[in-house]
Amino acid sequence: MLRGLPAIDKLLDHPDWGDDAHLPHSVRREASRAVVDAVRTAVLSGSLSEVPPLDELVRRARTSAQRTAGPKLVRVVNATGVILHTNLGRAPLAAGALDAIRTIAGGYTNLEMDLWSGKRDSRHGRLTDTFSRVIGCEEVVVANNCAAAVFLALSALAGGGAQVVVSRGELVEIGGSFRMPAIMEASGAKLHEVGATNRTHLRDYEAALDAGARIVMKVHRSNFAQVGFTKEVSIEELGALCSERGALLLHDLGMGVLDKAPGSTRGADGASESVRRSLDAGAQAVLFSGDKMLGGPQAGIIAGSSDVLTKIRKHPVMRLVRPGKLCLLALEATMRAWEMDPTGALLPAARMLSRDEDALRADAESLGARLARLHGVTAEVVPTASTPGGGSLPGMTLPSWGVAVTVEGLSATSTAAALREAEAPIVARIEDDRVLIDVRTLLAGDADAVVQALSA
Ligand SMILES: *Cc1c(COP(=O)(O)O)cnc(C)c1O
Numbered sequence: 001m002l003r004g005l006p007a008i009d010k011l012l013d014h015p016d017w018g019d020d021a022h023l024p025h026s027v028r029r030e031a032s033r034a035v036v037d038a039v040r041t042a043v044l045s046g047s048l049s050e051v052p053p054l055d056e057l058v059r060r061a062r063t064s065a066q067r068t069a070g071p072k073l074v075r076v077v078n079a080t081g082v083i084l085h086t087n088l089g090r091a092p093l094a095a096g097a098l099d100a101i102r103t104i105a106g107g108y109t110n111l112e113m114d115l116w117s118g119k120r121d122s123r124h125g126r127l128t129d130t131f132s133r134v135i136g137c138e139e140v141v142v143a144n145n146c147a148a149a150v151f152l153a154l155s156a157l158a159g160g161g162a163q164v165v166v167s168r169g170e171l172v173e174i175g176g177s178f179r180m181p182a183i184m185e186a187s188g189a190k191l192h193e194v195g196a197t198n199r200t201h202l203r204d205y206e207a208a209l210d211a212g213a214r215i216v217m218k219v220h221r222s223n224f225a226q227v228g229f230t231k232e233v234s235i236e237e238l239g240a241l242c243s244e245r246g247a248l249l250l251h252d253l254g255m256g257v258l259d260k261a262p263g264s265t266r267g268a269d270g271a272s273e274s275v276r277r278s279l280d281a282g283a284q285a286v287l288f289s290g291d292k293m294l295g296g297p298q299a300g301i302i303a304g305s306s307d308v309l310t311k312i313r314k315h316p317v318m319r320l321v322r323p324g325k326l327c328l329l330a331l332e333a334t335m336r337a338w339e340m341d342p343t344g345a346l347l348p349a350a351r352m353l354s355r356d357e358d359a360l361r362a363d364a365e366s367l368g369a370r371l372a373r374l375h376g377v378t379a380e381v382v383p384t385a386s387t388p389g390g391g392s393l394p395g396m397t398l399p400s401w402g403v404a405v406t407v408e409g410l411s412a413t414s415t416a417a418a419l420r421e422a423e424a425p426i427v428a429r430i431e432d433d434r435v436l437i438d439v440r441t442l443l444a445g446d447a448d449a450v451v452q453a454l455s456a
Contacts, residue, residue: 001043004051008032014058023069031065032057077446079428081400081438083352084390086175088427090291090298091390092348092443094337097296097330104329111325123328124313130335135258135276137286137303141313142331146289147178148321149300150252151187153285154217156315157248157308158189163213165192167200169232170219180219180252187317189215199231205241215248216241218283220273222254225395235273239282248285248308251278255390256288256301258338275303284308290327292390295347296334297327352440353388357399363439363447364401370451376408377454384431386440404434405454422453 011032012025020028035057042048076088084090114121124141131140143149158164164184171193173179181191192213194204205216216238226232235251242249259276271277278286285308290299300321302312312318323331337346344350364381371379382404385397407415412430419426419435426449429436437450 001048001051002040005036005040005043006054006057008036010054011036011058011061014054016055016058017062020062020066023065027069028061028065031068032061034064035061074425077424077426077449078441078443079426079437079439079446079450081384081386081402081429081436081440082389083349083386083441084292084388085427085441086390091293091295093297093330094295094334094347096333096337096346100329100333101326105326109325109329111328122313123322123325127328127332127335130332130339131301131303134335134339135279135303137275137279138306139304139309141302141309141318142290142323142328143300143302143318143321144323144327145298146252146254146256146287146300147174147180147183149287149302150180151183152300152315152317152321153250153287153302153312154184154187154189155317156312157250158215159187159315159317161188161190162215163192163208164189165194165205165208165213165216166219167195167204167232168193168197169195169200169226169230170221172219172222172224174223174254184217198226198229200233201231202233202237202241205233205238209241209245209247213247215250217250217252219252220254235278235281235283243282249283251283251286253278253286253288255292256290257293259342279303285312289390290331290334293349293353293388294334295337295344295349297330299323299327299331301331348443352386353398355440357401360401360439363442364403367437367439367447367450368403370447371403371405371454374451374455378406378408380404380434382436384436384438386438398440400438400440402436402438404431404436406434407454419450419453422449422456424449424453426450426453 008029012028017028039048039051039057043051078085078088112120112123127142128140131137143152154164166181171179171181185191192208194200194208218235218238238249253273253275257274259274275286275288283304285302285304287300287302288294290296290301302309334347338344340346344354368379368381371377380403382402384400384402386400387397405415406412410418412433412435415435416428416430419428429438
């Protein structure tokens, strides 16, 4: 059998490489060698009864070479039902944002130029008008992401070791094991923790201000919830206190729902939380992510009053975390989409969040019927629950519909793995030992990709 193994050159010269014959020679050679080596190992261990035909070996080498030399970031179908899946790039962009990138980013843009005077100006200023119309802020500054926005704001306002008062109930660890308190301290600010894990009272903040602190920061719990014997001070109470004492109030809102848009959470008092609410309550700076409920590109937005934002904009850290033109083009278009339709109908993530259960069920039934026709595939339409994800709206689930799939002779884990390796990779959940395709997060054309992948 070993004598039947082809020479590497036989694989390399094979016509089946097609378009991939122009992949780097070293990559094709390495892939071909690895395929032949794997077969040799299998023969020697006795686990193979015959050497696969040459075209099969070439197919394997081609797949592996494509994987090595092809693009590493590819379009993926999100069948998980998690709308803002951080590992899958969070919010899909609105059509308007894509148009802005496509029509403008291939050329030049007035990123930092005032076209009326021809003079240099700020890349942030351009977004202020749009943002202030939608959320009523005086000014806006954009950083690379919300964590960077927190770091930037505190560097500028408290970087010299000033005290920042924060509740012990709000010391959040965000994804990737990064902790907001650590990010806040990295700015040079000194955290003045108040309250207990489950209960923080207004008098705790008062005592901190009495002791000389001048900055209060409220941090949204975003990815966890507290139930039972709890107490949290609302942004309005903090706004009133800080204004009375002449202290600065910052609100890291994380998810960033603008106004009464879909997806807003309820605060301690049961009222919806939003950027506008925090601004109205007197927060001088509200910080939120661009790619969570806002539905835009990765960005950290600081919206607030001009005097505070001027300080932030002029701080050297601003230059370290400033966004590029792709981000700003997409962000402006995202805000225009909210302005044109405050229900979020122009934003894919907001649309997914508010999708009607009957429509989801109809989609699941149509997909289920197509999958059930495939040989060796069993498909059952089942009720399920989606989640907003992205570290927002903890504990909130959305009733949804999906298709539970089993493939003859394959475990759920192997089926899920095969789907991830499909030409258009599908990422799905496993529930009750079956692969579950939640239709809520499928975009146009995704159902076809699921059918194609399972049929393959
Ligand atoms: C998500 C989140 C962040 C981090 O935002 P990124 O844009 O991912 O950097 C910070 N604070 C809160 C409260 C969050 O929810």
